[in-house]
Amino acid sequence: MLQRMRVAWFRRQWSCANVVGRPQLHAPALLAGEGTIVFDGAVDLGWELSPGYLSGYTYIEARTASARVVLGAGTHCNNGVTLLSQGPGISLGRRCLVGPGVQIYDSDFHPLSVADRATETPRMGAVVIGDDVFLGASAIVLKGVTIGAGAVVGAGAVVVRDVPPGAIVAGNPAQVVRAQA
Numbered sequence: 001m002l003q004r005m006r007v008a009w010f011r012r013q014w015s016c017a018n019v020v021g022r023p024q025l026h027a028p029a030l031l032a033g034e035g036t037i038v039f040d041g042a043v044d045l046g047w048e049l050s051p052g053y054l055s056g057y058t059y060i061e062a063r064t065a066s067a068r069v070v071l072g073a074g075t076h077c078n079n080g081v082t083l084l085s086q087g088p089g090i091s092l093g094r095r096c097l098v099g100p101g102v103q104i105y106d107s108d109f110h111p112l113s114v115a116d117r118a119t120e121t122p123r124m125g126a127v128v129i130g131d132d133v134f135l136g137a138s139a140i141v142l143k144g145v146t147i148g149a150g151a152v153v154g155a156g157a158v159v160v161r162d163v164p165p166g167a168i169v170a171g172n173p174a175q176v177v178r179a180q181a
Helices: 002-012
Strands: 018-020 029-031 035-038 058-062 068-071 084-086 089-094 103-105 127-129 168-170 175-178
Touching: 029 168, 058 068, 058 103, 068 084, 084 089, 084 175
Parallel strands: 018 035, 029 058, 035 068, 058 084, 068 089, 084 103, 089 127
Antiparallel strands: 168 175
């Protein structure tokens, strides 16, 4: 009962300008931004038997009007996932498994140089995640990365470069620990 009330309350807070499709909400989710968030088929958000079920929420933001976040059919995001696009976009393929606390960003959101932070445009790059990818708990995927179909990203990995299809990567920065099987 409590969780249903939390899910409903968060749903009323959605401020995204354009949501296409409707996810299955098993835990609270907040959708925000001026862009578009697409649930391309059956997408599940939240998982009862996992950390953050009663305390956290999933956050998906398409921050600017040109930003687009797409989740493919059969994709399941665990609790506490953050997907934040400032413009180039984030795309998850079909049947992806996204572990608790995973974060995916398509921008630095500000230049790294102190002198440029107030005046320059941040570096950005689309994030493309193929079908059947598994992102382990607390993994971070940064701007401009493509993760090939069937790849596995280990828990806590920080992905800063492309991952080949079927590869298993782990570490910070993420490195291939096993090539395609």
